[in-house]
Amino acid sequence: MDIRKKPIRVGMIGYKFMGKAHSHALRDLPFFFEPAGVPVLQAIAGRDEAALKQSAEKMGWSSYETDWRRLIERDDIDLIDIVTPNHTHAEMAIAAAQAGKHVLCEKPLARSVAEARQMRDAVNKAGVIHMICHNYRFAPAVQFAKKLIEQGRLGKIYHIRATFLQDWLMDPEFPLTWRLRKEVSGSGSLGDLGAHIIDLARFLVGEINEVVAMLETFVKERPLGEMDQHLRGRPGNGQRAPVEVDDAAVFLARFDNGALGVFEATRFSKGNRAGNRFEINGERGSLRWDMENMNNLQVYLDGDEAGLQGFRTINCTEVEHPYAAAYWPAGHIIGYEHTFINLMLELCNGIANGCNPAPNFEDGLRNQLVLAAVERSDQTGRWVKVMEMLDN
Numbered sequence: 001m002d003i004r005k006k007p008i009r010v011g012m013i014g015y016k017f018m019g020k021a022h023s024h025a026l027r028d029l030p031f032f033f034e035p036a037g038v039p040v041l042q043a044i045a046g047r048d049e050a051a052l053k054q055s056a057e058k059m060g061w062s063s064y065e066t067d068w069r070r071l072i073e074r075d076d077i078d079l080i081d082i083v084t085p086n087h088t089h090a091e092m093a094i095a096a097a098q099a100g101k102h103v104l105c106e107k108p109l110a111r112s113v114a115e116a117r118q119m120r121d122a123v124n125k126a127g128v129i130h131m132i133c134h135n136y137r138f139a140p141a142v143q144f145a146k147k148l149i150e151q152g153r154l155g156k157i158y159h160i161r162a163t164f165l166q167d168w169l170m171d172p173e174f175p176l177t178w179r180l181r182k183e184v185s186g187s188g189s190l191g192d193l194g195a196h197i198i199d200l201a202r203f204l205v206g207e208i209n210e211v212v213a214m215l216e217t218f219v220k221e222r223p224l225g226e227m228d229q230h231l232r233g234r235p236g237n238g239q240r241a242p243v244e245v246d247d248a249a250v251f252l253a254r255f256d257n258g259a260l261g262v263f264e265a266t267r268f269s270k271g272n273r274a275g276n277r278f279e280i281n282g283e284r285g286s287l288r289w290d291m292e293n294m295n296n297l298q299v300y301l302d303g304d305e306a307g308l309q310g311f312r313t314i315n316c317t318e319v320e321h322p323y324a325a326a327y328w329p330a331g332h333i334i335g336y337e338h339t340f341i342n343l344m345l346e347l348c349n350g351i352a353n354g355c356n357p358a359p360n361f362e363d364g365l366r367n368q369l370v371l372a373a374v375e376r377s378d379q380t381g382r383w384v385k386v387m388e389m390l391d392n
């Protein structure tokens with residue numbers, strides 16, 4: 001490591017799906033970029049010592065702790081990275097902030113607005129750097145979309161239609177894992193998938209003012225069990241329990257700037273594995289992006305010559321595209337894991353330079369307000385103002 005650069009000693013809590021994505025990103029960051037702060041994979045925490053030891057060795061962590069509180073207490077940790085289920089986020093993030101550690105937390109920030117507010121207040125009070133892991137913002141094509149919008153190439157934005165479609169839950173015998181237990185996850189497809197497209201919409205279009213929504217749980221009861229990192233189920237002891245969260249969330253939104261949004265987040269969309277897509281229409285052009293083809297941005301610009309108008313496909317791997325120059329020559333595409341590397345760059349630069357990157361806990365709280373408004377609208381059958389949820 002370059003000794004002129006600030007080392008950022010990381011302690012990560014959790015070590016499975018997101019644990020792998022974050023570990024890889026932290027390791028690869030200095031390989032591709034020149035961050036002002038260089039992550040050091042200091043320690044991971046979990047509960048199962050044998051699995052923890054094996055994961056620490058495989059993913060390159062120097063040590064481990066079987067109690068996350070012990071990790072937070074350690075003097076040789078600067079940043080706590082939370083990659084555990086949603087019900088643990090608030091307690092861990094608040095404890096980390098109170099111990100003076102910077103915090104990266106997976107999405108959704110929390111299970112409720114009340115928890116998200118406490119987390120936001122705790123990091124502000126402690127004066128630590130904070131970030132929420134909405135990694136899809138960091139795909140070069142999405143960052144390029146943002147640039148085109150900011151340059152005014154689309155003019156005034158009228159529409160966004162965004163989906164996050166999956167199908168791994170359609171088998172009625174798929175087990176009831178932590179993602180389907182309300183006290184653990186907070187909500188179902190809404191908080192898991194909807195939170196990502198809400199973040200993309202806030203990033204690209206602006207703040208959501210009000211929503212009207214429908215939630216549905218198609219399968220009301222499931223066997224208890226676990227799932228693996230490939231989103232496949234492992235049956236448990238045969239016991240069954242009611243499903244308490246939504247399988248699908250659909251909502252309409254009106255933005256502060258007058259744009260209209262149509263959103264759909266579901267785990268019941270056969271054939272769609274990670275259908276994270278958006279289309280944005282402005283007065284002078286449109287953009288389309290699809291996570292499953294994430295290097296490409298489809299762009300329609302009104303200024304094109306008559307007869308040659310149409311959506312063009314831009315492969316966002318040129319040096320002109322955000323983050324792309326750090327990787328490979330043009331056309332040599334990157335993948336899902338690189339979105340996390342780009343996010344870690346912003347976080348480590350933020351910590352080294354003492355300024356908060358985005359999206360941070362303020363964004364996490366804003367996102368949580370929209371999630372809460374969607375739930376309230378489903379319960380009441382009426383439009384709900386997002387900011388009304390702040391006092392709930």
Ligand SMILES: NC(=O)c1ccc[n+]([C@@H]2O[C@H](COP(=O)([O-])OP(=O)(O)OC[C@H]3O[C@@H](n4cnc5c(N)ncnc54)[C@H](O)[C@@H]3O)[C@@H](O)[C@H]2O)c1
Pocket residue numbers: 013014015016017018019045046047068083084085086088106107108133134135192229
């Ligand atoms: N950014 C993304 O694209 C993305 C993708 C998937 C999941 N997530 C989010 O990441 C978080 C983790 O999801 P995952 O898919 O990695 O889950 P996972 O089930 O694969 O892993 C969870 C990890 O947390 C550990 N853990 C659980 N309870 C704990 C506790 N009480 N104390 C200490 N460790 C505990 C488990 O041992 C495991 O290592 C969730 O908040 C989820 O919403 C984000």
